[in-house]
Amino acid sequence: MQPLLHDLVSVVHAPASALGGADGQLRPTGAQGLFHADYRVISEAVLRVDGREPVAVAHSLTGPGAAVFVGLLPWLGDLSPDPTVRVERRRRLTADGMTEHVTFANTSHEPVTLGLTIDLACDLAAIETVKSGGLTAPVAVHLDGDHPVWRQGGLAVGVAAPDARVDAADTTVQLSWAITVESGSTTEVSWAATVSDPRAVLIEPAGPVEWERPELVADDRRLTRLLEQSLDDLESLRLAEAGTPEDVFLGAGVPWYLTLFGRDSLWAARMLLPLGTELAAGTLRTLARRQGRALDPRSGEAPGKILHELRRHEFHVALDGEELSLPPAYYGTVDATTLWISLLHDAWRWGLAEDVVEELLPTLEAALTWLDEYADPDRDGFLEYLDTSGLGLANQGWKDSGDAVRFADGRLAEAPIALAEVQAYACQAATNAAALLDAFGRPAADKWRTYAVELSKRFRSAFWVDGPRGAYPAMALDRAKRPVDALTSNIGHLLGTGMLTAEESARVAELLASPELAGGYGLRTMSDRDGGYNPLSYHCGSIWAHDTAIAVTGLAAEGHADAVAVLTEGLLIAAEAVGYRLPELHGGDARTDLRRPTPYPAACQPQAWSAASAVAIVHAASGLRPDVPGGQITLRPLAGAPLGGFTVRGLRVAGRRVSVTVGRDGSASLTGTPSALTILP
Known part of the structure; x- marks a missing residue:
């Protein structure tokens, strides 16, 4: 065991x-x-x-x-x-x-x-x-x-x-x-x-910490303490490849995953963009050097694909009667490539230097080739995965345990599987790629804008299901293209990606804040009314900090302040119970049953994207959204200040330190903004 x-x-x-x-x-x-x-x-x-x-x-x-x-x-x-x-x-x-x-x-x-x-x-x-x-x-x-x-x-x-x-x-x-x-x-x-x-293979980075360490003064002191501990943990997780000590990324987690993980390292760098773009640049460059160039079923490599995991030798694990044997460079991930594209775009918007962006455009175009030619092998219009080696990950989204994808009655879905959030990542990546291609005078921007529009239409037709709880997006499509109708946290990843209409977004927000998903200490990975639910299942009922923070970020972007308050409160209670070092995950037991979260016994701690979630929550509450290439910055905090008033000093936009103050009434002010940027309400 x-x-x-x-x-x-x-x-x-x-x-x-x-x-x-x-x-x-x-x-x-x-x-x-x-x-x-x-x-x-x-x-x-x-x-x-x-x-x-x-x-x-x-x-x-x-x-x-x-x-x-x-x-x-x-x-x-x-x-x-x-x-x-x-x-x-x-x-x-x-x-x-x-x-x-x-x-x-x-x-x-x-x-x-x-x-x-x-x-x-x-x-x-x-x-x-x-x-x-x-x-x-x-x-x-x-x-x-x-x-x-x-x-x-x-x-x-x-x-x-x-x-x-x-x-x-x-x-x-x-x-x-x-x-x-x-x-x-x-x-x-x-x-x-x-x-x-x-x-x-991996070493300590060459220089000092790349990001600002912001100072937060908040009405809710739990938020301050969580941010302080999280910044300590993030500093301790910095890594670089042996040959390029200047390109820094975050190791995923301790002890099992203290290495480069495409998805985890990308999400963590994306959450830390409000503190500077250097970590994003290091993460993007490191993964670009290992971008797929050939087709290899054993490693999952494909031209343009972004790496999943890097080890010094083959990673062989036998647990619970299942065997996993991964090559040192393993590409079994369906989402890292689109997440790489969106990190490049978002870092550009936060002020990543144009010469750095331009240097990475060939990697962007190769990633789009993967999206166009290899991500949808049966050409049904959706990204999907299937491990053909028999030794790799059976599930290749972020919920990558073997039993993670289930129908509402608890049955396991059969691969190939098309995950809901992966389609949303692709929609957002296509839109983001189009913006970059236009800005840098590269071709095919219109193609990818059209791709995003068409994908959202196909998603609306194929993924939305209706039942006793009303309409909601299914978790996935299975091998027979049937909607995998469990109600899961995957739907939180759809927000803010361009996949949903305003009405659909409101419905998703309602579900995310409902007792069946939000009744624990954060966002449950699966509704407690579904047949596969287990509060101590790795992906079918437990609560992950990063998953909750991604939903909070999307909810804030689309203005659903009440749902943000529900999910954040659960996570802050959990943080207080564990000394503010959020683990990889904790149990999904209801707050009405237990006064503190149940530990998941095998959870890693610290975990990069769990620690980065503190930054994501503060950023979501601030409503700060820069567009440095467009010469403007938006400051639109959540209505009613559901997390209370706060001041955060030491965020960074275009290399400049800025401070945001949000009043208890939801008013906001921004200081230190570069003079070239216009502040929009």
Whole structure:
């Protein structure tokens, strides 16, 4: 079985991450350990004092890549109801490893003497082996002078521990210190693990963080705290390819997906556009270099197609009787190509330099070739997917688990499948591409405008269904072109894309805010009235922060303030319950049944698009929509200020810092706007 993650604390500085217990221990079990670039480089780091584990009382994230764990040593110090000796374990991740500072504080009346040990081991297990619940034999340790080192296949993990005694035996290392802490004072020791991995595909970016760190003052302090934690997490997820450290993108999530994911990295970069365009440029260029050039059923590659996932070697996972075996560069995604087009367009609108846009236009045109020639293999007018290899992803939209696409009665849909939101992405991408082609004097703009109009007509005819709950868009079409009639969160992705009329948009907003979809802590992936619903299903009833934020963004763009308020309130309650680090997903249980969200036990945390959702929500509430090439900027906040009043300083338009203030009455003001832009109400 896949190891559970919900009770672990993750500390990240990509490409390194550490997952351990709330007590700070890294135990040789499950998904615990220090990871680097898809390998577990420390499989055990257990601290003991006098042969006993401290009594864990607290832990806290303390910034990007940092955390502290607090324990008590009740057998030491004064005989008193109050603890007088404590230990703090301060963990800091770097791109090439981890350092821990262990501090003992003695408030008792006498000095205390103690023996500290830290037991270490290393198995160099591949991330897919850990994810599958498999076991890897520990690696033999060697001493390089006084420093223990584990080596295998060009990968080396070294340990340094000043002033420690080092005992190495076969595969394990014990660090030990004899420590005296005077009354009223503290004593500190440290140790570090450093990784040398010359074959790593992904590395730490070369420069500082690319985006602004905005300051938010809000009536709803939950929103401020969520944004602060999310910005820390986003900073820790920055990655670049080994050959191009200047092109930055966000790794999808920890621990399983700390790598380049086309869809995830694109959505996260798109949500962060209000903070600057540099991340978008790095993400676009990185994916452009790996754009498909040939037809390959094994990898899913096709000319013009955008990558789904990048690994250093084949990614082989066997879970629940199903086998997944993906090549290092895997293209099994039906939506990343259209999302790439729309990110390029949106970044241009936010002020991405014209020379950068122009450099990427050949990639845009190749992506349109994929949309024209390969995205619709049966030529029925809809984008669809089918894994012909038998080893790839059966479902290739964002809901990519094997059982994600279901009818209202719970039956599984059979591929090829045409997803509702994928048609909307294509409609929006075609419109956006036409705008770019026109602006840069390239041909075929009219063709793609016509494509968008015709696609929306076909969608209206084929996808809309009617039943006891009224009319709504189906989740998908199945192999027989039947509407897959479950009511799902997919419909939220249709908003703001040009796919819906105003009347259809209002109907979708009504459904998104209904108790059957919005009765939990955010937007359920599936209505609780459908046959496939399970509040702890990965994609059929759970709640994903990014999915909720995409719906909120679309609702705000089309003016549905009440629905925005319903969905955002659920997500903010969830954020408060988990210390404002939103996980990949949580359970879809009703708020009337449970006073806090149920953790999804295998959810990654942090997750790029979950963290980016905080920025998306603030942006949606602000109503700021720039069109730098058109010389104008619109400021149209939500009517009635459903999220309360706020001021956000440090958004960036055309490279300039701007500030937006939204009053409690819904009024708004904008300062710092470039003089070349006209502000429209």
